[in-house]
């Protein structure tokens with residue numbers, strides 16, 4: 001109680017003093033806050049004004065241009081997906097505009113030039129290997145484009161498709177394979193998410209040349225393998241041949257059984273849901289450009305749809321191609337390089353060093 005009675009007057013006195021002091025403090029605080037707010041607001045307003053003035057004083061168009069230019073720099077490019085319409089245009093040009101592309105002829109060379117032009121448009125610097133065809137004394141060529149890897153740049157996967165055709169316009173055999181490689185090269189160059197280094201190799205002279213014997217084929221791929229330096233040879237982790245992937249009910253991952261089957265197993269694991277199954281070549285010479293790679297000990301796989309009744313006939317036209325197959329293979333390979341082929345899986349590929 002005493003505390004209370006003592007406290008009251010003191011309290012009153014303090015309260016009076018405190019009230020005046022509080023008013024003064026509130027006034028000062030208000031002034032300070034007001035000043036600060038004013039300054040802050042002014043700064044913000046000025047900042048806003050200066051930003052908008054610097055962009056908007058001239059005309060409205062420069063503002064839009066500056067804004068969009070800024071956004072274009074800050075927003076990364078959208079990842080691309082394999083576009084089957086691009087593949088259709090490549091198959092149509094190779095098989096319909098050019099048509100028959102026998103090895104070492106000007107028409108095979110036209111195909112090589114078309115492919116070089118597309119690769120250059122995608123940002124590559126393709127190189128050309130000249131291939132002597134000894135049975136015809138003609139010269140064929142390989143077109144090679146390299147895409148540097150990210151986490152396993154020292155390891156190279158060769159992805160190959162032959163440009164030449166035999167007996168007809170070769171829409172399925174093998175404009176489809178070339179189209180997959182071209183579209184894959186465009187997409188992966190833009191996305192740049194793949195693990196290993198990739199060499200896209202468009203082979204010349206895969207077919208048996210006129211007058212050639214049963215083993216006179218795979219000129220471009222055999223030349224490529226023989227021309228590898230020891231360092232290049234040591235860097236190749238595997239080879240994928242894309243050949244005749246547009247027609248037929250059976251989706252196959254093939255090899256000759258001469259080298260480790262790792263790459264076949266990878267493809268089967270990834271492509272099993274697409275109905276892919278394994279087929280071992282009984283032939284001793286192979287039937288596509290994986291042959292010289294496999295004989296040199298590289299794990300290799302040939303991706304193919306089969307059977308193909310129009311094989312090596314004038315009936316191998318664009319109308320025979322089921323482009324849903326082409327899309328399946330293109331998307332599969334994009335997934336393979338962008339998602340499936342992790343550094344851990346790269347380490348499972350057999351080393352030849």
Ligand SMILES: [Zn+2]
Pocket residue numbers: 162173174206243244288
């Ligand atoms: Zn072929």
